[in-house]
Amino acid sequence: MFNKVSLEVISLIDAQILLTTLLNKIDKSYTDKEVILGIRPKATSVVMESNIKAKVSISEQLGDEALIYFKIDNFDKELVSSIQSYDVFKPNQEICLNFDLEHASVFSKDTEESILK
Numbered sequence: 001m002f003n004k005v006s007l008e009v010i011s012l013i014d015a016q017i018l019l020t021t022l023l024n025k026i027d028k029s030y031t032d033k034e035v036i037l038g039i040r041p042k043a044t045s046v047v048m049e050s051n052i053k054a055k056v057s058i059s060e061q062l063g064d065e066a067l068i069y070f071k072i073d074n075f076d077k078e079l080v081s082s083i084q085s086y087d088v089f090k091p092n093q094e095i096c097l098n099f100d101l102e103h104a105s106v107f108s109k110d111t112e113e114s115i116l117k
Contacts, residue, residue, distance in 0.1 A: 022101050027115045030108065035115065038105035041067070041082035046089075050096035054079075059089035070095065 026035070046068070054070040057078055068081045068089050081097065089095065108115050 022104055022106065025116045026106050027117060030115050034109040036107040036109055038107055039099050040103060041080045043100040043103045044081035045098045046081065046083055047096050047098045050098055052097040054095050054097050056089045056091055056093045056095060058091060
């Protein structure tokens, strides 16, 4: 399962080097086309400070793991993060996120097939 995030959201991310590396792996025929960024829930983390702010919709505590459903401003879809934590996250709580782009995938918006080389 992937969180599908548009590249507009990436512009919020502080990881320019990782983003550039990821973009260099995309099939060149997709230059100037809309694509989908796929980030697995386990490739997200809640951090103390980040440019990516989100609002918790709901949180499920599963022992030492928490599933946090959240929304990012100006993005209409709800996303999910799976983190190792005993912390309790409340609805409407603002959290800061980090996306691990080392493990991200990029898909064609039209076919939803991977376009990484």
